[in-house]
Amino acid sequence: MSFSTFAYTGLAGLALYVISHWWNNGIPRGLKRLPGPPGRPLIGNLLDLPKSKEWLTFNRWAKEYGDLCYLSMPGTSILFINSHELAKELFDKRGNIYSDRYQSTVLNDLVKLDWTMVFAQYGERWRRNRTYFHQFFNQTAVENYHDIQIKYTKTLLKRLYQSPEDYQTHVRYIIGALVLEVSYGIQPMSETDPFIVLSETTIQRVIEAGIPGTYLVDIFPFLKHIPSWFPGAKFKTELDQLGEQVIEMLNKPVDIAKNNMRNGDARPSVVSGLIDTFENDSNRPDDYEDLIKHIPGVAYISAVDTSAGVLLQFFHIMLLHPEVQNRAQEELDEVVGPGTLPSFKDLGKLKTLLRSKSVYGPDADKFNPERFLDERTPYPNFAFGYGRRACPGQYFAENSVLIAIANVLHLFHILPFEGENGPELPAEDHFDSGAILRPKPFKCRIIPRSPGATKTLEELDH
Numbered sequence: 001m002s003f004s005t006f007a008y009t010g011l012a013g014l015a016l017y018v019i020s021h022w023w024n025n026g027i028p029r030g031l032k033r034l035p036g037p038p039g040r041p042l043i044g045n046l047l048d049l050p051k052s053k054e055w056l057t058f059n060r061w062a063k064e065y066g067d068l069c070y071l072s073m074p075g076t077s078i079l080f081i082n083s084h085e086l087a088k089e090l091f092d093k094r095g096n097i098y099s100d101r102y103q104s105t106v107l108n109d110l111v112k113l114d115w116t117m118v119f120a121q122y123g124e125r126w127r128r129n130r131t132y133f134h135q136f137f138n139q140t141a142v143e144n145y146h147d148i149q150i151k152y153t154k155t156l157l158k159r160l161y162q163s164p165e166d167y168q169t170h171v172r173y174i175i176g177a178l179v180l181e182v183s184y185g186i187q188p189m190s191e192t193d194p195f196i197v198l199s200e201t202t203i204q205r206v207i208e209a210g211i212p213g214t215y216l217v218d219i220f221p222f223l224k225h226i227p228s229w230f231p232g233a234k235f236k237t238e239l240d241q242l243g244e245q246v247i248e249m250l251n252k253p254v255d256i257a258k259n260n261m262r263n264g265d266a267r268p269s270v271v272s273g274l275i276d277t278f279e280n281d282s283n284r285p286d287d288y289e290d291l292i293k294h295i296p297g298v299a300y301i302s303a304v305d306t307s308a309g310v311l312l313q314f315f316h317i318m319l320l321h322p323e324v325q326n327r328a329q330e331e332l333d334e335v336v337g338p339g340t341l342p343s344f345k346d347l348g349k350l351k352t353l354l355r356s357k358s359v360y361g362p363d364a365d366k367f368n369p370e371r372f373l374d375e376r377t378p379y380p381n382f383a384f385g386y387g388r389r390a391c392p393g394q395y396f397a398e399n400s401v402l403i404a405i406a407n408v409l410h411l412f413h414i415l416p417f418e419g420e421n422g423p424e425l426p427a428e429d430h431f432d433s434g435a436i437l438r439p440k441p442f443k444c445r446i447i448p449r450s451p452g453a454t455k456t457l458e459e460l461d462h
């Protein structure tokens with residue numbers, strides 16, 4: 001096929017595709033369109049998708065259109081579910097039909113991330129991988145990681161004491177190191193460790209590539225068939241390279257872990273646990289070597305940005321709500337006492353930390369952790385999703401984040417940065433856009449709460 005024939009065929013295909021989609025607007029005949037922003041001819045709601053502060057637009061749509069809000073555009077449609085009850089009904093009760101994942105052309109087909117449990121289609125392969133994952137991250141299994149979580153919490157305290165202005169780097173480092181150690185038994189010594197750098201850059205690129213609209217091929221999936229040499233097909237080479245980077249990220253730490261096992265100096269980890277399981281199993285699956293890479297790999301991909309994001313939100317919230325900070329510190333003083341660090345046992349004795357009005361009442365939008373002092377208030381675990389695809393890392397995440405928060409609050413005050421014109425506070429909505437909500441960088445002061453806290457910090461051995 002000559003170049004021009006190919007180009008014309010492509011354009012004709014595009015026109016047919018757009019017209020047919022526009023004709024029926026993605027809705028089967030005989031059914032009514034669900035409520036949602038009206039959209040434009042040909043492109044539907046493509047331009048309605050917000051480019052920043054998405055949550056504000058989503059919130060406005062929820063108020064305007066109700067529990068269900070529907071958007072359609074070439075290539076895909078989106079249904080927002082704006083009620084806790086409806087989400088429970090669909091994902092918990094009807095999980096057998098509503099547990100699939102959106103198959104992204106960029107992430108699934110081109111970067112080839114369909115092996116990860118996060119993006120996998122609902123089915124046998126996903127179920128089996130989730131069972132293996134669960135073995136290492138269920139509510140009882142995560143107790144094995146308490147010591148490692150305490151170790152990195154102490155590292156965080158020490159680093160905050162030495163260079164509080166770099167708190168964001170410290171948070172990302174300790175979460176990355178914690179997950180590397182749990183997954184592979186590897187202990188990275190600093191944020192410049194090659195594994196940390198490789199995984200940080202890879203995950204960042206995956207997150208960016210996954211934002212709908214970063215690549216046109218997400219909107220016009222047929223573009224994935226054009227050959228890499230075709231003008232304008234640079235995206236294919238870029239996404240191929242990203243796929244190779246992901247494979248490198250999966251392979252390298254497993255090779256090190258296996259090497260350590262051969263030399264007899266491996267720490268227990270998800271990788272060593274899987275190798276032990278498969279070694280003694282005559283019925284092990286044919287692709288067990290892949291599972292040894294994929295199970296810790298998916299833990300790493302899913303754990304770091306989410307957990308670090310929540311910890312960074314904690315600094316943001318404490319700055320904006322000093323009264324909540326004081327209240328939590330008073331409670332820590334009562335439960336833990338001076339000269340000692342909060343432990344996992346103490347967490348059970350502490351009460352503290354979404355916005356569903358039907359669940360939390362008319363002031364659901366207000367940051368008011370005291371509402372959880374009332375034992376009738378439902379625990380907000382729907383932050384981890386609903387139904388069969390709900391987050392399987394929830395217990396590990398809660399432990400990592402809560403032990404760090406309790407320790408930081410017990411020893412430090414988080415205070416506004418003193419600028420030339422007085423105290424500076426980040427705005428309430430000072431957040432980056434994207435699938436994982438993270439505050440944009442902001443300055444603050446993190447100082448020991450008392451001479452006793454300084455002494456405890458001086459004595460830390462990490």
Ligand code: HEM
Nearest residue numbers: 117118299302303306307310384385386389390391393397
């Ligand atoms: C505070 C931190 C975290 C939050 C807020 C969070 C939240 C979520 C949410 C909302 C989902 C999607 C659920 C759904 O589709 O209904 C999810 C999925 C997932 N999370 Fe987490 N997560 C966190 C930490 C972690 C950690 C630490 C791990 C691993 C140890 C992890 C592993 C996963 C995996 C593998 C999935 C995909 C599950 C599937 O599709 O079957 N997450 N998470």
